[in-house]
Amino acid sequence: MIKLTDKEFKEMHTFVREKYGINLENKRVLIEGRLNSTLQAKDCRTFSDYILLLRRDTSGEEITTFLNKITTNLTFFMREPKHFEYLREKILPEQEKTNTRKTYRIWSAGCSLGAEAYTTLMTLHDYFGARKSLWRTPVLATDISQSVLSGAKEATYKADLLKDIPPAWRTRYFKPVGEKKEEYQVAPLICREVEFKVLNLMDDFHFPYHFNLIFCRNVMIYFDQETRKRLVNKYYEQLEPGGYLFIGHSETIPRDATQFQFIQPAVYRKPPR
């Protein structure tokens, strides 16, 4: 078993917080236990060697492997369904009345394998039905990891990721693939409105347009309080007045740090004009 020294833990903690906003304070035992096999696989004899590997990695792949080890990097279709219910029951009826441009712009930040972005578009198609053709609903889906984004673009998933999808949607929005039909591919109708891009949320991002809805679910759990505050304020700037921010149900936004209105757990709104 390779030991993590105090100095190495401090260095790792500082590097990962500064570069990725991720707080490792309580993860020392977990890091030592779960990363030993990674160190061996990467031919690192010490944690210092491994930290060097993380520092030199510009692709985001090493940090993703690292995150996957110390967190549950989980995603699936229709995860946290209350958000999709809120979208269809509250937001979309209001949009139909007020949004004369008929463009509804969405960002899935920390999108992992894309299930969140695709579930959102399925919800929109299901809600609008034939009226969907009157609407532009572009979805930007971003992550630091190039490899999850490649998977997201392929849009092919094992059946268990679809377990919470209504049977009618499985038929309408997926095509079974493989000889035993053990995998499902998202239909082109859904995929064509998603653009996937690499983006580290710690970077100083700015988009030339505003979003109507931002998902940042189960991403900020990794971040320290200061990083969360900064990010939430950046989301505020990137939203249209009246736009929404959805966060994970196990996450919180420090109330003193934001101008967002709290609507219900995990749902925040930028006040309308």
Ligand SMILES: C[S@@+](CC[C@H](N)C(=O)[O-])C[C@H]1O[C@@H](n2cnc3c(N)ncnc32)[C@H](O)[C@@H]1O
């Ligand atoms: C647990 S997954 C959540 C996926 C999806 N939002 C959901 O709730 O199902 C977290 C994702 O956040 C990404 N992530 C972590 N830190 C990030 C950062 N600094 N910038 C961008 N993405 C990040 C990870 O690569 C991972 O794919």
